[in-house]
Structures are given as structure tokens and as C-alpha cells.
Amino acid sequence: MTGRTAVEYTGVRGLRGPLVIVEGVSGVGWDEFATIAVGSGERRHGLVLEVDRDLAVVQVLEDTAGMNRTGTRVAFSGTPLRIPVGTGWLGRVCDGRGAPADGGPPVLSGTYAAVGGAPINPVRREPPTEPVLTGVSAVDVLTTLVRGQKLPVFSAAGLPHLDLAVQIAAQATCGGDPFAVVFAGMGLTHADTAFVREGLAARSAARDLVLLLNTADDPVIERLLTPRLALTVAEYLAFREGRHVLVVMTDMTAYAEALREVSAARGEIPARRAYPGYLYSDLASLYERCGRIRGRPGSVTVLPVLTMPAGDITHPVPDLTGYITEGQIVLSADVQAAGSYPPVDPLASLSRLMRKGTGPGRTRADHPAVAAQLIAALARARQVAELADLIGRSALSPTDLRHLDLEAAFRHRFLAQGTGENRSLDESLDRAWEVLLTLPRSQLGMLPADLLDARAARDGER
Structure with missing residues (x-):
């Protein structure tokens, strides 16, 4: 990682939830990576959320518990957060910050990439034309997932959306082309984490899976980082290694609630249902990282899973997700009550790109x-x-x-x-x-x- 010569700032004005407010800073930019030294000698990490004259607001990835104003020193790197990228991620199980959770060594590589990603030039986007087959009849036949598409799963509490997400991640293929799955879990219980690891153990052993698992008792800031790490890893595997990558992200409602919590800690004026006014653009910054690039092999396909509070499809998270994405797979309590798994409501579900990825030469003529x-x-x-x-x-x-x-x-x-x-x-x-x-x-x-x-x-x- 390159950047300016490290200068440590000791002027901590305040600690507020996961945020550290540092005064007297100079030349610090938004989204800059920071290293925080605590009085005990522990080192934590953070990202700059806001800069106002000589004040910088830093979100601490490990939370601020145990920190105090007088014993805290903050050093800014001069660059955004960057992570090693490459095939070393395949077969690994990590936490929401990318630290190993499988007992192995840290993921190392000679190539680094910023977790914020880079926007794809619309002129260079290749229209999606080939299917991703999941092995689930209701998805493959009625709402076909196409390489480079973003197709969310709308669910509700009590429905088996995690079972479906794990099944798709375990079974998905691209018809023999190089393929990989990146699974990002956010706000999972420990029982859910164990279920995901067990359900995807075979694919992980085959080294075509990356697991990033953030649990509900992990710091809330980590939840905001998890999908960005997943997409950064996926982009390299797709556009540099030539793989078709499926990114499964669950649960995006937990992500949005973490965003709301951080927004409240920053003292921002809340918008609809207390979510920040930039919820739409923040979700779009994740979903729009999928696609294909003309002249490059590989693709990134995104399957976000979200729960609708009280089954309300007009809730801000599913509502805004529907504006950004290209269809939806809707799970229904009525279908589940009838004893069917997966409880997909076929009349409420839609894949807007399905016609591009089905038919002669792609799936089957009929x-x-x-x-x-x-x-x-x-x-x-x-x-x-x-x-x-x-x-x-x-x-x-x-x-x-x-x-x-x-x-x-x-x-x-x-x-x-x-x-x-x-x-x-x-x-x-x-x-x-x-x-x-x-x-x-x-x-x-x-x-x-x-x-x-x-x-x-x-x-x-x-």
C-alpha cells in the first residue's frame, strides 16, 4: 500500500458509537484508510466518513469499545482501503473484514484493489446473453438468471431464504465455463453461519467458493464492509482471471439497518423510515458493480437476498432495490403454507433479462x-x-x-x-x-x- 508518510494525530475530540472525531488534521480525504492505536497497544482500523476543515470523522471497523480520548492516536494512509485480490481467496472462509475464520493464514497477493471499486463505463458494458443455471426449477425455467444480471430475492421473516441462497450458491454453474461463487453473509446468527459453512463445504473444498461471514454480534461497521469486499474479490476473479462469478449477498436488510445505525451516530437528518437519504445511491453503488465488460472475459452476477419487514414490499429496502435491479424472485408465505419448497410465487416473480439468456443455443429452443x-x-x-x-x-x-x-x-x-x-x-x-x-x-x-x-x-x- 502506498501513501503519505504516516503522521499520527492525537487530537481526538470525541467518541460516538462506532465513530472517532479527530481534530487538527490536514490533507485528509474522504474514504481514506486509517490506523488507530489504542492506549493498550492494540491497533484498530477505520475509514474516513467525512472531512470538515480540520475535523475528520472516522468509522472504526472494530468499534470503539475500550477506547478513550486521551490514549488514542490516529494515522491516515493517504489512500482508500485496499485488499489483496486473486485466486488465494478461493476455498477460504473469512469474517466480514476479510480476516481468516478457517484457521488458515491471511490471504496474500501481490495485487491490491480498492474496496470501493471502479465504475464500469456504460459504453464498455456487454449486454448479458448467457444463463447461470442454479439447479432450482422455479428459478431456471421461470425467472432465469443471466450472466451479468442483478436479480434479488424478496423474502420475509420465517421463510427459507437462507436455505435457497445456500442451495443456489452450492449448485450454480455456467455450463462448463470457469465459474466461482462469492457468498457474503451479513448479520447472521452463529447457527446460520454454521449452516452456511456446512451447506457450502463441498464447493469450498473444490476451491471455487469464497465465504465472507459477518455475524450479528460483530461490529456494525463490518457489516457495511462485507459486501464491498465480496464484490472487490469477485471483480478481480471475473475481469482479470476470466471467471464467471456469482455473488450471493444476504441479508441486505441487515446491511441497510447497519447503514441507518451509522447514519444516526453521525447525526444525519433521517429520511424515509429513519433510513439515510442516500440509501438509494448506496445500494446502487453495490448492485451496479455487476455486469460484463466488452473485450474482457468473465462476468459478475449479483443475487442479493433481503427480508421485507412484515412482508411489506413497499418498505424502503425492497422498494429501492426494485428500482435498481432487473426483476425479483418473490418468496411467499402462502406458498410455504401449502407445503412447497422453495416457496416461490411465480406470478410475483420476474427476470427482465430472461429473454436475453434463454432459447436456441443458450438453454433450449422451447x-x-x-x-x-x-x-x-x-x-x-x-x-x-x-x-x-x-x-x-x-x-x-x-x-x-x-x-x-x-x-x-x-x-x-x-x-x-x-x-x-x-x-x-x-x-x-x-x-x-x-x-x-x-x-x-x-x-x-x-x-x-x-x-x-x-x-x-x-x-x-x-
């Missing part, structure tokens, strides 16, 4: 038509179910009854899947066909006749 027809049939089935509640099942037409049969077949034959069950795309699409053929051919108007004929001939040969 994929787009099958997905569109299945969604249309499920929408009609939901209308029929509401009608049955009003007039009774006995008053429904035979076609309406077939739609109710389709919904049951969808739930049990297609959607229901074990947490360790990895389905190929062919198997998932074949299951979708089985569900659709619950309906008479006259109700399958979104499927081309040649596809229906080919399917009928294939079924006839069995």
Missing part, C-alpha cells in the same frame, strides 16, 4: 414458450381458484377444473424440490411440460403447433 405458457396458465388457475371460492367448485366448467388440476400439478410436480436436489435444465423443462399437458391442447395457445406436435410424438414413442 424454453421461452414453455415459461410464458406456464405463467399464463398459472394466472388463469389463480383466477379460477378465486371464482371457485365465490360460486363453488361444482359450478366450474370442465376446462376450469383442469386449470385447478394444473395448479396442483405445478405445486407438487414442478415447484416442490428438496434443499439438496440439483435438477438439470432438461429435467426442469420436462416437468414443466408434464404440468402444461394437464390442460387440453386448445388451452395452450402460446405454444407453437410444431412444439406441441414434437412433444406429442416424443410422448408417443415412450
Whole structure:
């Protein structure tokens, strides 16, 4: 790391939560990395949040517990926080600050990168065109994830979003191309941390996984750093090493709450629901680090997972996330109550880039038509179910009854899947066909006749 000659400042005006206010500084810039020496001899680390004339506000990554004004010295590096990057991260388990949590040595490399990243020139962005397959039927068929996309999972308390995040991280592939997963956990309980490590042990042993785990009792500032470290590692693996990288970040609501806590400690004027007014731009600074760069191999795909407090999709975190990202996978308590895992609501879920990454040469020629027809049939089935509640099942037409049969077949034959069950795309699409053929051919108007004929001939040969 390069920078100015270290000058230690002893003029600590105050300590406020995770913040240290240093006076008498000169030449210090925003986002600068700082080293803090405590009276006991311990050294802590921080980032400059704000500079006003000769005052600098520093957020301490390890918190300010045990510090006092008179025995604290602060030295500024002259550069933003930088971390070593490279393949040395693969197979490692670290805490939210990047320190080893697996008993191994620190990650070392001759190459360093700033954790703030660098914006991608829009002119150099390559449009996403290839899928990332997760092995989960509801995702691969109906809300296909495309390389370079940002596709969040909207969940609520009590729903198995962590199970789904771990399953996707364990099973995701890019069709044989070099691939890696970076998993960033924020605000996890110790039981959740153990679950993540166990669920991803095989992928970690194969050295195509990076685990960054921040627990709920870790310093709140660390929670803000965790996703930035994950994305910095992913960018190097993608754009320098040529890998396609999937970054799974959970739980972004815990991240936003940490941001709110730090904002309150800084004395900033709160905005909607006490979150800082810059919540949108802060989330965008994370989500927009995904993509593909023209002329460079690799891609960064982001799958953020967030819980909606009280299931409220208008809450600031899911609301702003929806503005920035390209669709959403919505988990539903009603679907879970029906006994289905994953409890994905197909009619509330959407992948806006799905058409770019599916079809001939990408997934399968019948994929787009099958997905569109299945969604249309499920929408009609939901209308029929509401009608049955009003007039009774006995008053429904035979076609309406077939739609109710389709919904049951969808739930049990297609959607229901074990947490360790990895389905190929062919198997998932074949299951979708089985569900659709619950309906008479006259109700399958979104499927081309040649596809229906080919399917009928294939079924006839069995």
C-alpha cells in the first residue's frame, strides 16, 4: 500500500458509537484508510466518513469499545482501503473484514484493489446473453438468471431464504465455463453461519467458493464492509482471471439497518423510515458493480437476498432495490403454507433479462414458450381458484377444473424440490411440460403447433 508518510494525530475530540472525531488534521480525504492505536497497544482500523476543515470523522471497523480520548492516536494512509485480490481467496472462509475464520493464514497477493471499486463505463458494458443455471426449477425455467444480471430475492421473516441462497450458491454453474461463487453473509446468527459453512463445504473444498461471514454480534461497521469486499474479490476473479462469478449477498436488510445505525451516530437528518437519504445511491453503488465488460472475459452476477419487514414490499429496502435491479424472485408465505419448497410465487416473480439468456443455443429452443405458457396458465388457475371460492367448485366448467388440476400439478410436480436436489435444465423443462399437458391442447395457445406436435410424438414413442 502506498501513501503519505504516516503522521499520527492525537487530537481526538470525541467518541460516538462506532465513530472517532479527530481534530487538527490536514490533507485528509474522504474514504481514506486509517490506523488507530489504542492506549493498550492494540491497533484498530477505520475509514474516513467525512472531512470538515480540520475535523475528520472516522468509522472504526472494530468499534470503539475500550477506547478513550486521551490514549488514542490516529494515522491516515493517504489512500482508500485496499485488499489483496486473486485466486488465494478461493476455498477460504473469512469474517466480514476479510480476516481468516478457517484457521488458515491471511490471504496474500501481490495485487491490491480498492474496496470501493471502479465504475464500469456504460459504453464498455456487454449486454448479458448467457444463463447461470442454479439447479432450482422455479428459478431456471421461470425467472432465469443471466450472466451479468442483478436479480434479488424478496423474502420475509420465517421463510427459507437462507436455505435457497445456500442451495443456489452450492449448485450454480455456467455450463462448463470457469465459474466461482462469492457468498457474503451479513448479520447472521452463529447457527446460520454454521449452516452456511456446512451447506457450502463441498464447493469450498473444490476451491471455487469464497465465504465472507459477518455475524450479528460483530461490529456494525463490518457489516457495511462485507459486501464491498465480496464484490472487490469477485471483480478481480471475473475481469482479470476470466471467471464467471456469482455473488450471493444476504441479508441486505441487515446491511441497510447497519447503514441507518451509522447514519444516526453521525447525526444525519433521517429520511424515509429513519433510513439515510442516500440509501438509494448506496445500494446502487453495490448492485451496479455487476455486469460484463466488452473485450474482457468473465462476468459478475449479483443475487442479493433481503427480508421485507412484515412482508411489506413497499418498505424502503425492497422498494429501492426494485428500482435498481432487473426483476425479483418473490418468496411467499402462502406458498410455504401449502407445503412447497422453495416457496416461490411465480406470478410475483420476474427476470427482465430472461429473454436475453434463454432459447436456441443458450438453454433450449422451447424454453421461452414453455415459461410464458406456464405463467399464463398459472394466472388463469389463480383466477379460477378465486371464482371457485365465490360460486363453488361444482359450478366450474370442465376446462376450469383442469386449470385447478394444473395448479396442483405445478405445486407438487414442478415447484416442490428438496434443499439438496440439483435438477438439470432438461429435467426442469420436462416437468414443466408434464404440468402444461394437464390442460387440453386448445388451452395452450402460446405454444407453437410444431412444439406441441414434437412433444406429442416424443410422448408417443415412450
